[in-house]
Amino acid sequence: MIQNDQMSRKDFFHRLGNLTAGAAALSLFPWLESCSAQNEKLSQGEKARLGVIGTGSRGMFHLALLLQDPSARIVALCDDYAPHLEEAAALFPRARKYSDYRQLLDDKEVEGVIICTPLSLHAQMTMDAIHSGKHVFCEKAMAHTTESLDRMYNCWKESDRVLMIGQQRHFDPKYIKAMELVHGGAIGQVVGIRNYWYRNNDWRRPVPSPELERRINWRLYHEYSRGLMTELACHQLANGSWAMNGLQPEGVCGTGSILYWKDGREVFDNVSVVYQYPNGVHMTFDSIISNKHFGMGEQILGTEGTIDLVRGILYYEKSPAKSGIRQLLEKIEQGVLSNAAFAGTSWAIEDASADAGIRFAENVTVNDGASTVGAAGDGSAELMHAFCLSVISGKQPVRIVDEAYWATLLALRGDQASRERKYLTI
Amino acid sequence: MEFIYSTRNPDCPLAYARFGGMHTDCELLLAHCAEQEARSWSEAVEEMVRTAGQRYNRFDPESLLSRINREASLKEVPCDEELFLILQLCRAFQKATRGWFDISANPSSRSAGTGSWELDSGKRTVRFSREDMRLDLGGFLKGYVLEQVLKTLPLPSGQALLSLGGSSSYARGHHPLSDNWPVSLPHSYYPLQNACTFQLLDQALSVSGKDRCGNGHIINPKNGNRVEKEEMVTVIGPSPLVCEVLSTALWVCDEAHRSPLLSDFEGYQANSITPLPDGSAIVRKI
Numbered sequence: 001m002i003q004n005d006q007m008s009r010k011d012f013f014h015r016l017g018n019l020t021a022g023a024a025a026l027s028l029f030p031w032l033e034s035c036s037a038q039n040e041k042l043s044q045g046e047k048a049r050l051g052v053i054g055t056g057s058r059g060m061f062h063l064a065l066l067l068q069d070p071s072a073r074i075v076a077l078c079d080d081y082a083p084h085l086e087e088a089a090a091l092f093p094r095a096r097k098y099s100d101y102r103q104l105l106d107d108k109e110v111e112g113v114i115i116c117t118p119l120s121l122h123a124q125m126t127m128d129a130i131h132s133g134k135h136v137f138c139e140k141a142m143a144h145t146t147e148s149l150d151r152m153y154n155c156w157k158e159s160d161r162v163l164m165i166g167q168q169r170h171f172d173p174k175y176i177k178a179m180e181l182v183h184g185g186a187i188g189q190v191v192g193i194r195n196y197w198y199r200n201n202d203w204r205r206p207v208p209s210p211e212l213e214r215r216i217n218w219r220l221y222h223e224y225s226r227g228l229m230t231e232l233a234c235h236q237l238a239n240g241s242w243a244m245n246g247l248q249p250e251g252v253c254g255t256g257s258i259l260y261w262k263d264g265r266e267v268f269d270n271v272s273v274v275y276q277y278p279n280g281v282h283m284t285f286d287s288i289i290s291n292k293h294f295g296m297g298e299q300i301l302g303t304e305g306t307i308d309l310v311r312g313i314l315y316y317e318k319s320p321a322k323s324g325i326r327q328l329l330e331k332i333e334q335g336v337l338s339n340a341a342f343a344g345t346s347w348a349i350e351d352a353s354a355d356a357g358i359r360f361a362e363n364v365t366v367n368d369g370a371s372t373v374g375a376a377g378d379g380s381a382e383l384m385h386a387f388c389l390s391v392i393s394g395k396q397p398v399r400i401v402d403e404a405y406w407a408t409l410l411a412l413r414g415d416q417a418s419r420e421r422k423y424l425t426i
Numbered sequence: 427m428e429f430i431y432s433t434r435n436p437d438c439p440l441a442y443a444r445f446g447g448m449h450t451d452c453e454l455l456l457a458h459c460a461e462q463e464a465r466s467w468s469e470a471v472e473e474m475v476r477t478a479g480q481r482y483n484r485f486d487p488e489s490l491l492s493r494i495n496r497e498a499s500l501k502e503v504p505c506d507e508e509l510f511l512i513l514q515l516c517r518a519f520q521k522a523t524r525g526w527f528d529i530s531a532n533p534s535s536r537s538a539g540t541g542s543w544e545l546d547s548g549k550r551t552v553r554f555s556r557e558d559m560r561l562d563l564g565g566f567l568k569g570y571v572l573e574q575v576l577k578t579l580p581l582p583s584g585q586a587l588l589s590l591g592g593s594s595s596y597a598r599g600h601h602p603l604s605d606n607w608p609v610s611l612p613h614s615y616y617p618l619q620n621a622c623t624f625q626l627l628d629q630a631l632s633v634s635g636k637d638r639c640g641n642g643h644i645i646n647p648k649n650g651n652r653v654e655k656e657e658m659v660t661v662i663g664p665s666p667l668v669c670e671v672l673s674t675a676l677w678v679c680d681e682a683h684r685s686p687l688l689s690d691f692e693g694y695q696a697n698s699i700t701p702l703p704d705g706s707a708i709v710r711k712i
Contacts, residue, residue, distance in 0.1 A: 180703045186616060316617060324612075325453040325589055329442045332457070333434040337603040339623050341610035344592040345635040345658060346450065346564070360615060360703070 028183060029176055031397035034386040043071055048391035051076035051110040051134075053101045053125060055088035056216075057205070058139060058166075059116035063091055065381045071388035078104040081215065083208075101125055105132040112162070112391035115139060118218040119225045123148035126163070127155045135162035135394075137387045141230040142408040149412065153405050162390045164383070164397065165404035167238055171386060172379030174312040174361035178300070179242045181314060181360060187302025188317075190243050193283035194299045195236035197228075199370060200292035202261050203269075220265035227267025228256075228287045229415035230408070236298050237414070238407040239309060240275065240283040243300045248406055249275035249283065251425050254418035260290035273414040275426075285414065295368040312361035427472050431461040438602045443468035447475035448483075448568060450591030457602045458584030467582050471575050475590065478571045481509070482563050494552055495560045498543070502551035510550045516566060517545060519671045523687060526675035528647035532562035565644065568594035569632060569670025576666070593633050596666050597626035611660065614701040621699055621707035624662060632669035634659050634677040646678050653678055656700055659712070663694035672696065676712060684712050 048071055052059055055077055066072040078098040079085040089097055098104045104113065105128060112135035115125050123143040129136045136156075142165055143149035156163040169175045182190065205216045218224035219231055241248060254273030261269045270288040277283070298309040306315045324342025331338040390397060409426065417424045427445040441456040441464030452475055456464045483489045490509055497503050505513065516529045530542050543561065544553050563570075568590040575588065576596065585599035587607055597607035606627040610620040624631060634644070635658035644653050659677040661669040668691060676684055676696055688696050696712040 177703060181615060184616075184704055314615065324592070324610075325455050325587060326442060326444065328587070329430065329432065329440055329455060332438055332440055332602055333432055335435055335437075335603070337601065337608075339608040339610040339620065340455075340587060341612050341620055342453070342589050342592045343595060343609055343611040343624075343631060343633050343660070345633050346591055346593045358614060358617075 028179060029170070031170060031386070031400035031403075032176070034390050034393075034395065034397040040389065043389050043392040046392045047071055047073040048388040049073050049075045049109055049111045050114060050388075050391070051078065051104045051107060051112075052088065052114045052116065053078045053104060054116035054118075054139075055079040055084045056081070056116065059084070059114070060088060060091075061380070062114055062116060062384060063088055065384045066388075067091060069381070069385055069388060071385060071392065075109050076104050076107050081212075102128065105129055105134060111135060112137065112387065114387075119230055120144040120218075120223065123152040126152050130155055130159045130161045130163070133161070135387075135391045137164045137166070137384075139166040140404060140408065141226070141234040141411050142404055143412075144224070144226065144230075146409065146412050149405065149408055153401065156401060160394075162387070162394065162396050163401050164387045164390065165401065165408075166380075166383065167235065167400075167404050167407060168379035168383045169235060169238060170379065170400060170403065171382035175239075175242070175309055175379070177361050178307050178309050178312070178314075182243050182300055182302070182307060183245065186305055186314060187300065187307055188304030190300060190302050191281060192301035193240050193243055193281070194297065194301065195233070195239065195284060196286040196294060196297045197232045197236065198287065198292050198294050198296070199289045201289065201370075202263065203289055204263075217265075220267055222266045225267060226412060226415040228269075228271050228289070229273070229285075229411040229418070232287055233271075233273070233285045233414060234407050234411040236285060237275075237283070237410040238403055239298055239300065240277075240410070241403060241406050244277060244281065247277055247279070249410065249426055250278050251276045251423055252410070252413050252417045253421075253423040254414055255421050256418040259288075268418065271414075271418050273418055275410060275414070292370065295370065307360075312359055314358045314360050316358075427468065429465055429468060431464065441465070441468070443472070445472045445475070447472065448479040448571070448590065450593075452591065453587075453589045455587040456582060456584055457586070459582040459586075463582045467579060470579050471588070474575055474579070475571055478567060478574075482512070482567055484560065484562050491561060491563065498552050499554040499557040499559060502546065502549065502553045504549070504551050507550075510545070510552075512563070512566075512570065513543075513545055513552055513561075514547075515570075515667075516563075519566075519675075522690065523671065523675040523679075524683070525647055526679040526683070526687065527565065527671050529561050529563060529566060530559055531645040531647035531650070531678075532560060532564065565634070565674035566667075566671060569630070569665075569667040572596050572630065572666035594630070594666055594670050595626075595632075596630045598628060600627055611658070611699065613705060613707060614656075614658075615703055616705050619705055621701050622697070622709045624660070626662065629662050629664060630666035630669045632661050632666070632673040634670075634673035644674065644678060658699045658701075659696060660699060661694055661696045663691070668694065688712055 050072055074092045074095045076096045077088045078101050080099050085097055113129045115138040119141060122138050126136050126138045143152050207213050207216050214221055252275045256268030256271035258268055259270050273285045275283040296310055300307040304317050324340050328340040413424055413426050427443055430442040432440045438457055441459055443454040445452055454468050481489055482491045484491050486492060494503050519527045542555050542559050572594050581598050587597050589595040601607045606625040608623055609626055609631060610623040613619045613621045646653050659673050661673040663669050672691055672694060698710045698712055700708040
């Protein structure tokens with residue numbers, strides 16, 4: 001069972017690191033308004049009546065979070081694979097059970113649905129849910145093809161329903177604080193964005209019977225998934241949009257192969273993709289799933305510093321280190337009066353000479369990327385809570401679908417570029 | 427040791443020394459001091475810092491303090507004169523700060539609070555009452571060493587600025603171009619900007635907070651929890667030792683207890699400083 005604290009706005013903004021009344025964060029990340037005091041107050045005592053479609057590993061991850069969220073009530077569950085449905089029903093015995101998602105969409109008590117199904121089903125299920133009048137939370141990536149992505153986006157745009165996508169970094173306090181530092185100028189001009197995700201496992205789920213292989217291990221087959229790009233890169237590619245203040249890449253090239261896990265899968269087990277922005281900045285994504293040494297990494301590189309997003313650490317190019325008095329010497333030599341800027345707290349034990357960086361977020365949960373389901377403290381609980389509040393209020397969090405749209409588009413174009421080994425415009 | 431003697435400003439010859447000690451960088455600046463005098467004095471300070479670091483480093487298994495931490499729960503451990511004096515001082519500060527300063531409150535010790543370690547003045551021994559007790563002089567030692575430097579190594583003529591890792595410093599006299607030493611605290615997130623500036627004149631300055639890598643290395647002796655505030659506390663006053671002890675105690679202690687605690691130490695001023703991600707800082711007088 002995943003352990004998570006119950007969410008409240010107070011906790012959330014405390015974890016954001018005492019940002020000034022949350023105002024700075026709200027201007028950069030307007031979707032956080034969905035956790036505003038007003039929305040919390042309006043929703044007090046109310047519960048979003050939710051149905052979950054897809055109760056496999058990711059669905060169960062969200063259900064475990066919702067079990068602890070006071071704003072959620074699970075009223076319906078759906079899965080066409082009976083063992084998964086029964087596992088979820090054991091957690092929520094009063095929820096109605098369905099094996100066809102259309103039946104769940106006909107359930108009048110359900111206000112919002114959470115879609116945790118294979119990628120190829122996301123777009124159609126989301127559109128059907130919106131047409132049934134439901135608010136929708138859909139796992140990332142949004143869609144399996146660029147065509148279905150556009151249809152899904154337009155369907156939502158023309159509706160008055162709430163849509164949120166499972167890009168949990170949008171609610172992870174350390175990412176939010178990091179982007180505040182980027183836009184505050186802490187690292188100077190952004191000159192590169194590096195993302196990587198390394199694991200050493202076959203990415204398979206156990207299959208009780210051979211005919212279930214493609215249903216259970218859908219991530220490994222083109223018909224259902226775009227592999228590493230849609231399942232992993234999609235999370236990290238959103239960093240580019242944040243760091244570049246909404247600017248999106250104009251092109252992408254890449255390559256990939258099935259190098260090690262030659263077990264009948266169709267998607268690559270290693271990829272390298274490079275995105276180019278109109279201003280010349282490049283963003284990379286590398287993934288290998290037969291070596292886990294470096295785990296997961298996301299870095300924003302600037303002319304004056306580097307932000308390690310995963311660990312919540314800021315490094316300066318020129319270590320400001322301990323030379324304040326040395327600088328003072330030079331000023332006095334020149335006959336200039338200046339402050340001696342050297343005072344501060346202790347250096348870490350045994351680490352005074354190395355640049356250990358500045359940890360900019362407190363109580364950082366470092367996700368090494370090894371889990372194939374989700375990690376505690378990664379923003380998922382906050383994201384789920386925000387969806388509950390939006391279902392209750394009926395208010396769409398600002399800009400969040402556009403962010404998710406771009407993350408998915410970049411993932412899909414990156415996959416296409418690496419399969420075709422071409423430079424593609426976006 | 428890096429040593430520079432500069433006469434580039436003919437009105438103000440300067441000596442600068444920098445060396446490692448007590449796991450940090452130590453820096454000295456002397457104005458209007460003869461080269462040989464400055465060099466000899468800097469070497470003496472370095473020796474004093476190195477010796478203290480070796481004797482009282484709880485991470486060095488050969489140090490006196492490590493021996494106490496290993497053996498004092500099993501038997502009374504004899505101390506030499508200086509170490510016993512240090513422990514007596516720590517006990518006195520524990521009482522004077524109403525328990526907010528406690529060298530047994532540290533991440534490797536699960537015991538904290540009065541009575542967990544006992545001193546026998548007659549036999550000059552220390553004994554722990556619990557097996558999981560460990561003593562750590564981290565919030566004491568730099569201030570103590572600076573105090574010892576001032577007392578036992580009379581400063582050469584002229585003005586001087588001494589810093590042990592930036593967290594404990596002392597300014598003798600004034601900046602050659604001013605009537606005090608302006609000393610700034612760089613912003614935690616933007617180290618090239620200053621969060622605030624103090625004017626020191628024959629005064630010490632101590633800064634307490636999470637370490638510069640953001641780790642909470644200080645334990646609240648009242649509840650055993652690691653202190654994780656973004657805030658820093660600065661204390662200015664005549665004694666480097668009192669400044670260090672007091673800044674540690676004030677940083678750890680509850681808001682309500684701060685003013686009464688500070689008022690017990692006449693001649694000391696304290697500030698609370700909270701750096702914000704937008705580059706500003708909230709500075710409040712305690």
